[in-house]
Amino acid sequence: MKSKILLTGLLLLCVSVTARAQWVVSDPSNLAQGIVNSSNEIFEAAKTTQQMYRNFQETQKIYLQGKEYYDKLRGVTNLVRNARRVQQCILLVGEISDIYVNNYDKMLRDEYLTVSELTAIARGYTSLLQEGTNLLRDLQTIINPSQMSMTDKERLDIIDKCYTSLSHLRNRAWLFTRCNIATAVLRARESNDLKRSLALYGTDEEKYW
Template sequence: MTVLIALCGLPSKAQWIVTDPTNLVQSIVNTANEVIQTSSTASNMLNNFKEVQKVYTQGKEYYDKLKAVNNLVKDAKKVQNTILLVGEISDIYVTNFQKMLADPHFRIEELTAIAFGYTKLLQESADMLLELKDVVNVNGLSMTDSERMDIVAKVYDRLKKHRDMVAYYTRKNISVAYLRAKKVGDSDRIMALYGNADERYW
């Protein structure tokens, strides 16, 4: 799969990526929803979550290749960075929820609630990406290049805040595990699972 980008120098002529990033995110959302609906035990949820990881791994190849594209003009770079934010949001979810599934301090009901929260946040990310897609692709709307890139900048800013919200949601959930582990003298194991503050990129 070559890097599938045709973001031209002129924003009005920019085309959406051949591998549609909105489909990648939506696939993760759909699979995550299935996990919530079909998991009744922690081990069952862990097995089902492997399907989410499989979808994410397929998408990660796309995000990694997109990250490697450096010779883009400023406007196309902003579109690229906006798409990469959604990849980062997906990564925070998949990486950390996998660790939560291995955490004995969460009950299955709590894991289901956490998964539901992540799914909602991912869906909102997909919706913003869809909004970006409509702007980048010429869709019959009368819009100047300046107006189009102004909307791209606004979507980027919203997604950046959304990424921060997903990171905050992750920290809050993990802090519950830390507190519970501390009460029963299990802090070292939980620290090893999630890492210390310096090791956490989110």
């Protein structure tokens, strides 16, 4: 039974899943890696915020392709507990992508963050996402049923450990986001421009930084 659970997890990562209808997916680690690679390429060449924003649109395109995959995966509910944990690991990497792309898009439109700061922020996000991608790749190796040197319990324990590590990464991504937005908002406040900053990031009631 546990071998079937692990095989289900492998299918989640590599081929297809049935959720009312069958849909074909790509390797989720490649989706996240695509965002990382795109970011690394475009920010090295950009010298102005406007250039960054134009180049960032290429990263957004890759993100939207991945988002379609993650949205469909979220809709899969008929999974046993351990396969669901594998699903949650994949979705945590998707959540880190969401945090990066959605918030960085706003930061690029904030005049209180400099080009050098925006470059450093992008590198910070991609570092977190790269770490998450590496964990997903490790997970693909762990749950491969052909690797008989590990017991089912050992595999499941490592899947749980991977989930914990990815949860910490997601939390770090949120903390990183809040710190950077807080810096920009503080500068806007000092320049008596808080209203415009809140309009960009959210009202007092909506803010999460």
